């Protein structure tokens with residue numbers, strides 16, 4: 210760390226200090242986050258994971274030991290069949306069962322819940338995020354919370370009072386119970402509590418006709434309702450910090466009632482709160498259709514390298530909505546990140562306050578600790594050009610190796626950006642960024658060239674074979690050719706693009722010719738009958 214984080218104004222550092230102030234100055238802290246895996250865990254849901262992760266890092270930078278737990282609320286019921294699910298009819302029979310009991314519609318995982326959980330668990334390490342995952346189907350299934358379910362039942366009237374205080378209509382009656390029971394016969398949550406013996410036995414009836422007594426210290430089929438389940442787990446895990454989305458953070462929302470319930474039932478201070486806002490997606494081409502209109506974290510990683518994904522979230526205060534772009538804005542976002550990186554390594558001078566901020570944003574963006582020396586900064590636009598020329602990232606990388614002396618880490622970053630450039634060209638890039646090098650100029654184009662244009666192209670071919678140039682030298686040569694042949698530069702450039710790309714325009718010509726290789730361009734020009 211370059212700066213004193215105790216004074217940092219960076220948002221996660223401020224939250225870390227707030228946690229210490231509110232929860233007491235301790236050695237160990239627990240930060241929590243979680244979701245119901247009812248469908249794709251998308252980039253908006255990811256904001257909660259990374260927000261917690263960055264606060265965890267800020268606490269660690271203050272010398273604290275932190276446990277980061279991520280809860281899969283997969284003991285929640287299967288409430289709705291998502292539109293993209295292949296077997297709509299066949300899955301109706303699983304509605305109201307725990308998500309952990311519903312089979313995987315795609316057949317690749319042990320359950321519906323696992324299908325969506327695995328995707329996140331596999332993607333997070335790429336971003337350097339490694340929480341401890343807790344599956345509530347296991348916790349409830351093994352009756353680990355039995356005593357706390359009993360406590361909630363004992364405080365049933367208190368809980369009803371708290372919840373009713375925030376309700377204007379549909380007040381909860383004395384018949385209300387803070388639990389849900391999965392029927393032992395049909396496994397569905399279509400049950401009604403009839404009685405409680407004051408201990409661990411609940412009597413219930415089910416819509417399937419089943420009547421039973423369940424011992425929730427043994428059967429593992431009883432769970433607390435969400436508004437009671439959440440504060441119970443704060444108590445059980447000793448949670449000091451948990452952010453929540455806008456939907457939960459509204460006045461009288463589950464966050465407010467959870468705060469009161471944890472105090473009233475479990476005599477514990479609520480965790481420090483932080484509300485985070487939504488993410489907007491701005492797409493270039495078509496957005497992934499297979500999953501409906503949501504964007505997965507992995508799809509963002511297809512276009513942005515991991516440190517930039519982190520940069521996007523670290524660089525925006527959680528309370529602020531922001532946009533993730535898939536259109537040509539991608540180019541600028543890479544440049545913004547590289548600028549921040551240069552500020553961190555001191556090769557870009559900015560005023561002190563901004564510097565402190567950007568340095569901290571950069572530290573938070575790194576998947577591991579920052580490198581000792583500044584990594585290579587392959588421009589996204591440049592990589593797009595290389596992919597246009599060489600198609601495969603591996604081939605483009607070979608060319609990069611010929612042009613620049615780079616170490617292993619730099620080559621890794623180059624390859625990472627080249628791979629993203631390829632995905633971007635295939636899925637999102639506007640037409641003007643796409644071109645294809647013609648191995649042989651098309652006759653229909655050559656036939657339209659006049660003598661002056663042909664002479665200029667011939668001159669260019671000769672010059673390219675003479676020696677290797679820098680982009681600046683080559684640029685000067687273009688103008689010398691135009692003067693010698695007395696052709697307008699505009700016409701000259703147009704002719705070169707037409708012959709090489711079949712289009713009247715293209716990427717900046719000198720760097721393009723050098724990236725492609727002068728020899729290769731000369732070979733193409735030789736096909737013209739001068």
Ligand SMILES: [Zn+2]
Nearest residue numbers: 313317318324
């Ligand atoms: Zn699967």
Ligand SMILES: [Zn+2]
Nearest residue numbers: 392395415417
């Ligand atoms: Zn039943």
